[in-house]
Amino acid sequence: MRKQLCDALVARAGKPDMVFLTGDLGFMALEPLQAAMGERFINAGVAEQNLVSVAAGMSRLGLEVWTYSIAPFLYARPFEQIRNDVCFHGLPVKLIGNGGGYGYGVMGSTHHAIEDYGVLLTLPGMHVIAPVFDEDVGSAVARAGEATGPCYLRLGRGEPPKGFLVPAYAPWRCLVEGEGAVVIAFGPLAGTYIETAKARGASLWAVAELPLDASPPPAALLAAIAQAKFICIAEEHVRQGGLASALMLHLALAGVAPRQISHLYARAHNFGRYGSQGYLRRQAGIDPASLAAALDQG
Amino acid sequence: MVERKCLTPADFTRARQRLLRMHFEAGVGHLGGNLSALDAMLVLFHEHLGPADPFILSKGHSAGALYVALWSVGRLGEDDLVQFHKDDTLLAGHPPARGVADILFATGSLGHGLSLAAGTALGLRLLRRAGEVVCLTSDGEWQEGSTWEALIFACHHQLANLTILVDHNGLQGFGSTADVASMSPLWDKLQGFDLDVEVIDGHDPQALRAALAVRPNRPRAIMLRTVKGHGVSFLEGRMDSHYLPLSEAQYHQAVAELVAR
Numbered sequence: 070m071r072k073q074l075c076d077a078l079v080a081r082a083g084k085p086d087m088v089f090l091t092g093d094l095g096f097m098a099l100e101p102l103q104a105a106m107g108e109r110f111i112n113a114g115v116a117e118q119n120l121v122s123v124a125a126g127m128s129r130l131g132l133e134v135w136t137y138s139i140a141p142f143l144y145a146r147p148f149e150q151i152r153n154d155v156c157f158h159g160l161p162v163k164l165i166g167n168g169g170g171y172g173y174g175v176m177g178s179t180h181h182a183i184e185d186y187g188v189l190l191t192l193p194g195m196h197v198i199a200p201v202f203d204e205d206v207g208s209a210v211a212r213a214g215e216a217t218g219p220c221y222l223r224l225g226r227g228e229p230p231k232g233f234l235v236p237a238y239a240p241w242r243c244l245v246e247g248e249g250a251v252v253i254a255f256g257p258l259a260g261t262y263i264e265t266a267k268a269r270g271a272s273l274w275a276v277a278e279l280p281l282d283a284s285p286p287p288a289a290l291l292a293a294i295a296q297a298k299f300i301c302i303a304e305e306h307v308r309q310g311g312l313a314s315a316l317m318l319h320l321a322l323a324g325v326a327p328r329q330i331s332h333l334y335a336r337a338h339n340f341g342r343y344g345s346q347g348y349l350r351r352q353a354g355i356d357p358a359s360l361a362a363a364l365d366q367g
Numbered sequence: 368m369v370e371r372k373c374l375t376p377a378d379f380t381r382a383r384q385r386l387l388r389m390h391f392e393a394g395v396g397h398l399g400g401n402l403s404a405l406d407a408m409l410v411l412f413h414e415h416l417g418p419a420d421p422f423i424l425s426k427g428h429s430a431g432a433l434y435v436a437l438w439s440v441g442r443l444g445e446d447d448l449v450q451f452h453k454d455d456t457l458l459a460g461h462p463p464a465r466g467v468a469d470i471l472f473a474t475g476s477l478g479h480g481l482s483l484a485a486g487t488a489l490g491l492r493l494l495r496r497a498g499e500v501v502c503l504t505s506d507g508e509w510q511e512g513s514t515w516e517a518l519i520f521a522c523h524h525q526l527a528n529l530t531i532l533v534d535h536n537g538l539q540g541f542g543s544t545a546d547v548a549s550m551s552p553l554w555d556k557l558q559g560f561d562l563d564v565e566v567i568d569g570h571d572p573q574a575l576r577a578a579l580a581v582r583p584n585r586p587r588a589i590m591l592r593t594v595k596g597h598g599v600s601f602l603e604g605r606m607d608s609h610y611l612p613l614s615e616a617q618y619h620q621a622v623a624e625l626v627a628r
Contacts, residue, residue: 088493109493114523119482119516126486129471130494149476150513154483157464157473 070224071098071167073206079105080207081214084133090124092117092138094167099137121147124162125154133161133214139173140166140182140223144189155219156192162220163213164189169199169223169256170305170335171349178338181349185223187310190280194218197279199256201242202227205277208238212278225257225305226346230264240278241287247272250299250364251290255279255312258305258355265357269364271301276312281319295325299367303333303355331363374413374572378439382409383598383625385448386435391618393452395460399595399608401432403536403569404503407591408436410575411501419498421471421487425480425514426505426534427461433470434458442469478511480504481531485521488529503532507539509556510548521586522561530579531562531588534569536595538606554590563587570597599624 075098081087082105089102089110103110113120117138124134136143143166144151155162166182173180186197196216200209204227213220229235236242244263249270254262259275266273272293278284294300302313313332320327333355340352350356386405390398404426416422424433434451437443443458450456457466461475472483484502491498508514521529535553537544545551557564563583567574569591578589595609596602599621613621 086494088490111489113520114516116513116516116520118478118513119485119520122479122482122513122517123486123489123520125472126483126488127490127493129483130487130490130496132490132493150479150482153473153476154479 070200070203070206070227073203074165074210074224075099075102077207077210078102078135081210082106086131087133088127088135090120090134090136092120092136092142094138117142118147118150121150121162122154125150125158125160128155128160128162129158135163135165137165137167139180140168140185141180144182144185144221148188151189151219152192156194159194159218161216161218163216163222164220165222165224167224169225170258171346171353172225174346174349175343177343181338182223183305183335183338184307184310186221186279187306189221190310192219196220196283197223199223199225199277200227200238201257201259201275201277202229202235204235205238209277223256227257227260229260233263238277240276240284241290242275242277243272243289244275245271245273249297250301250367251293251297252301252303252360252364253290253312253316254302255304255306258303261357262303262360265361265364269361271364279312279315281315285319286316291320291323291325294320294327298328299364300327300330301333301360301363301367302330303360305335305350305355307337308332308334329367331367333359333363371414373576374409378413379406379409379572380625380628382435382439384622385438386431387599387613387618387621387625389435389448389451390431391613392449394612395452396608396610396612397428397431397460398613399538399602399605400426400505400534400536401429402597402599402602403593403595404429404534405432405435406570406572406597407503407532407534407575408432409439410572410579412436412440414576415579416501419496421484421498421500422469423472423480423484423487423500423502424462424474425484425502426477426508427474429503429534430458430460430462433462437467437469443467477505477508478513481514481517481521484529484531485517485524485526488521488526489524491528492526499528499530501530501532503534505539506533506535506537506544506553507547509533509550509553518557518560525561526586527584529586531586533588533590534593535590536593538595538604538609540609542606557588561585564590566590566592569593598628
């Protein structure tokens with residue numbers, strides 16, 4: 070999604086109050102943005118704590134500040150700076166984390182971001198946007214740009230099957246209609262499930278924004294959940310603090326009781342072997358085959 | 368620009384007394400680092416900072432001195448100070464995130480302020496706006512790696528609109544800076560960077576005025592040699608002044624010492 074990100078930001082770069090801070094990343098990707106923004110494109114170096122506080126200082130002056138790095142370098146290292154300097158002041162700093170989930174695959178666990186939105190959503194006012202498809206990135210950038218508070222943009226890699234017509238961006242989208250089980254998946258993972266859901270007669274919903282207070286599930290989905298024999302919630306994120314726990318609380322408060330549920334989630338960083346994002350998804354049990362197995366059992 | 372009157376010794380004493388009373392009435396400590404930083408903050412707010420000059424207190428545990436400095440220039444009221452440290456107050460033990468116009472950022476976790484100041488300084492430059500950003504750090508917080516990240520950034524971007532003050536009182540949370548993690552002398556380390564460094568007596572108003580009056584064309588650090596607990600004999604240079612509240616007898620003795628000075 071980096072190409073789409075760069076295009077969307079270049080289109081926005083005419084705004085004189087826009088500033089972009091990168092943590093020394095973007096080589097062979099963000100050069101057009103650098104050229105478009107001039108002095109307002111700042112490589113803040115390998116110093117993410119400073120980067121986030123600098124962003125807060127600029128945002129406090131009214132500048133529209135975007136920050137960018139490999140996801141864990143941007144939310145884990147400078148967590149206190151995000152908490153104290155950005156969120157405590159409700160500043161609309163935009164945090165763009167590349168490689169959400171196992172996106173950096175064989176690069177190793179230091180580069181994986183599988184507890185990002187769970188951690189960040191504990192902070193006041195934080196809004197999370199995870200584009201599902203490459204085509205969503207323009208809308209996601211526009212929504213982050215309009216956000217009046219802190220915002221985390223979790224980038225991954227859109228993986229719809231060939232020929233799939235990507236529907237217009239929305240925080241909740243039904244990607245596959247079906248009469249059987251209900252599958253609800255967060256971010257790009259949803260795109261990998263399209264064929265499996267179709268083959269099993271399941272409906273498939275993609276979620277792109279959290280928290281649910283700001284982007285609640287649509288009534289049609291709640292009705293489907295109430296009717297379905299089996300619900301599967303999937304996310305490339307650890308079990309704690311993820312979509313499933315938020316959604317189940319939301320359902321409980323709404324008086325909706327699913328009959329049977331399954332949760333597919335990212336396992337902790339304790340694999341003995343490394344591999345691609347696809348390999349790690351298989352290891353974690355969140356790949357399409359694992360979904361198929363869950364649907365067959367459910 | 369409005370011509371401002373220089374502070375008199377009586378002004379310093381009055382502020383110092385108010386600081387002690389505020390802490391005594393609230394029953395809280397942290398006096399040592401407040402007394403070491405108060406003189407610099409008084410000179411800043413009375414004589415140096417203009418309306419376009421942001422001030423960031425990186426050593427948030429000196430919030431009391433900041434509140435008293437703002438009170439002494441009429442930007443906080445007596446009714447604000449009496450609420451210090453109480454339930455439903457704006458004036459917490461460390462600077463609040465909202466509600467006081469002159470306080471831009473909630474600080475208290477060390478190592479944040481200089482980055483916030485650097486971002487503010489570069490932001491002003493990008494906006495083509497005037498204004499000098501002044502950031503007051505402690506000496507202990509130079510043990511935070513993020514403070515050095517901020518210094519590298521400020522020097523690299525040649526933020527000539529940034530002034531760093533270091534309250535160099537030599538004592539930190541659980542020992543002296545020399546005993547805990549010595550960089551002594553800290554100013555030698557700073558001189559390796561591309562910024563102006565000056566070392567002055569942080570309790571000498573004339574030295575503060577003279578140092579602040581210089582406007583170099585690059586960032587600058589003014590190292591304030593200060594005394595923790597300055598002005599109160601039984602607090603000066605003592606670790607416990609970082610934590611312990613004053614007893615009633617100590618409070619009266621401290622006030623008597625200030626009046627006698």
